[in-house]
Amino acid sequence: MSLLEARDIVAGYGETEILHGVSITVEKNQIVTIIGPNGSGKSTLLKTIFGLLRPKQGSVRFNGEDITGTPPETMVRKGLCYVPQSSNVFPSLSIHENLEMGAFVRKDDYSQRIREVYDLFPDLIKRKNDRAGTLSGGQRQMLAVARALMVDPVMLLLDEPSAGLAPNLVASVLQIIIGINQAGVAILLVEQNAREALKLSSRGYILASGQNQLEDDGNKLLNNPDVARLYLGG
Numbered sequence: 001m002s003l004l005e006a007r008d009i010v011a012g013y014g015e016t017e018i019l020h021g022v023s024i025t026v027e028k029n030q031i032v033t034i035i036g037p038n039g040s041g042k043s044t045l046l047k048t049i050f051g052l053l054r055p056k057q058g059s060v061r062f063n064g065e066d067i068t069g070t071p072p073e074t075m076v077r078k079g080l081c082y083v084p085q086s087s088n089v090f091p092s093l094s095i096h097e098n099l100e101m102g103a104f105v106r107k108d109d110y111s112q113r114i115r116e117v118y119d120l121f122p123d124l125i126k127r128k129n130d131r132a133g134t135l136s137g138g139q140r141q142m143l144a145v146a147r148a149l150m151v152d153p154v155m156l157l158l159d160e161p162s163a164g165l166a167p168n169l170v171a172s173v174l175q176i177i178i179g180i181n182q183a184g185v186a187i188l189l190v191e192q193n194a195r196e197a198l199k200l201s202s203r204g205y206i207l208a209s210g211q212n213q214l215e216d217d218g219n220k221l222l223n224n225p226d227v228a229r230l231y232l233g234g
């Protein structure tokens, strides 16, 4: 049984159909990357998986259960968390308060978890009482990921966690993603830094114009000359 299975998803905004039957599968503990041109529907796919958009057709299964169109809060309780492409922290709250917000569905004592999450992100603990709005772009992305980790998820949906970051920061964000995955969290990653993302992925999907274009092992996509020319900048 696959961990996440989105089948033949048709979805969009109002009358506008963006995804025309997209399918994607993530196995337990995998990192899977979705690449594709701007506007191809990558963010729309993550939003649909997470229940922010209800698909017109198709289904989403998580851990063997049909979760199609389930509200995001229920998704989080089931262990599926989502970090959006932007506006993913509360700028006027402190870093510590942002992490507490991340634990909102938890009824248990999460003080141990908050320590574990700070251990993963040493930059954040130094600034735990500062407002999130004062963080650099890279630190803000780290905080958004850290916040999602507060519920101890089974799987993370990450929409361009390295967007807008300097190359050295891209590497450290991706390194953190590897660390999270090694701790047992499956990752579905949307990335513009396609080459770097595919290197750390077991599988990759290319999405174009709201349709599956190609899917293969990460390293096979990297070594495919057509993929390199069309989607990896040569």
Ligand SMILES: Nc1ncnc2c1ncn2[C@@H]1O[C@H](COP(=O)(O)OP(=O)(O)OP(=O)(O)O)[C@@H](O)[C@H]1O
Binding pocket: 013, 018, 036, 037, 038, 039, 040, 041, 042, 043, 044, 045, 085
């Ligand atoms: N809230 C919205 N309402 C209407 N149309 C939208 C909305 N969000 C996205 N779209 C449209 O849906 C299409 C797919 O957008 P989406 O954000 O899913 O693409 P993407 O692959 O994530 O692009 P990018 O690489 O730029 O992040 C685009 O044509 C976009 O203009």
Ligand SMILES: [Mg+2]
Binding pocket: 042, 043, 044, 085, 159
């Ligand atoms: Mg997007």
